[in-house]
Amino acid sequence: MSSFSVTVFCGSSPGADPAYVEAATALGQGLAGHGMKLVFGGGNVGLMGTTARAALGAGGHVTGIIPDFLRSREEELHGLSELFVTDSMHTRKRRMFALANAFVVMPGGLGTFDETIEILTWKQLGQHNKPIILVDLLGWAQPFVAMVNGAIERGFAREAVSGLYEVQPTVEATLARLMQLRG
Numbered sequence: 590m591s592s593f594s595v596t597v598f599c600g601s602s603p604g605a606d607p608a609y610v611e612a613a614t615a616l617g618q619g620l621a622g623h624g625m626k627l628v629f630g631g632g633n634v635g636l637m638g639t640t641a642r643a644a645l646g647a648g649g650h651v652t653g654i655i656p657d658f659l660r661s662r663e664e665e666l667h668g669l670s671e672l673f674v675t676d677s678m679h680t681r682k683r684r685m686f687a688l689a690n691a692f693v694v695m696p697g698g699l700g701t702f703d704e705t706i707e708i709l710t711w712k713q714l715g716q717h718n719k720p721i722i723l724v725d726l727l728g729w730a731q732p733f734v735a736m737v738n739g740a741i742e743r744g745f746a747r748e749a750v751s752g753l754y755e756v757q758p759t760v761e762a763t764l765a766r767l768m769q770l771r772g
Contacts, residue, residue: 593771594626594652596689598704599636600697601663609696612726612760613639616695619764621649625771628688630681631655631673633666636695641666654684682707691720691770693763694754696729705733712753720770721754724763730756 603610617640620627627644630637631653644651645668652671655663656678665672675681682704694705711717723730734756740746757763 592626593624593690593767594628594688595620595691595693595767596628596685597637597640597693597695598697598701598708599629599640599695600701601630601632601635601637602698603635603639604696606727608727609636610639612724613637613695614643615760616640616693616724616763617643617645617649618647619760620644620767621647623764623768623771625767626650626652626670628652628654628685630685630700631665631669632659632663634663636697638666640695641669645669652688654681654688656681686711686717689719691767692722693767694721694723694730696724696726702733709750709753713750720766722763722766723754723756724760725756725758726760 613636621644627641627649629641632638632655641651650670653666653669654673654675655665656675673684675684686708692708694701708721737750741748741750757766
């Protein structure tokens, strides 16, 4: 079986509802269980740490990528399969992009939005054609989708932009879609 890596963008906080942590755990376990590698931001905090710990606990291969300056703000997760320390957030995102066969966006805040917008922009500009899946846990993705649709409706983005990503309602549906994409 060929190697299939999934870069996950998600919060460095756990969120207000325990369902977010449960979903992050299910995603990490599911990726490992299906033999997919996890690429993530390297931190031991929030949903990102939860996803990575769950994947490691299920025997998965986990690659963390953290900028050096963040190591003093958020503890990196130890025991990873691989850890890369970068010189900037931009270098981190480029490495996360390079290692990915697909992207999964779980709930998160500004950093998650930043990563998602950048990877969508790169796709719009023809820099890649990798799948981007937004996981709509508890309706989390709906404001993001509304923002994109608002830009289309107001003439700031082409209709085709809505086809740059897909929305899945649950982690289970996301894992099933990743299995299809992996082939």
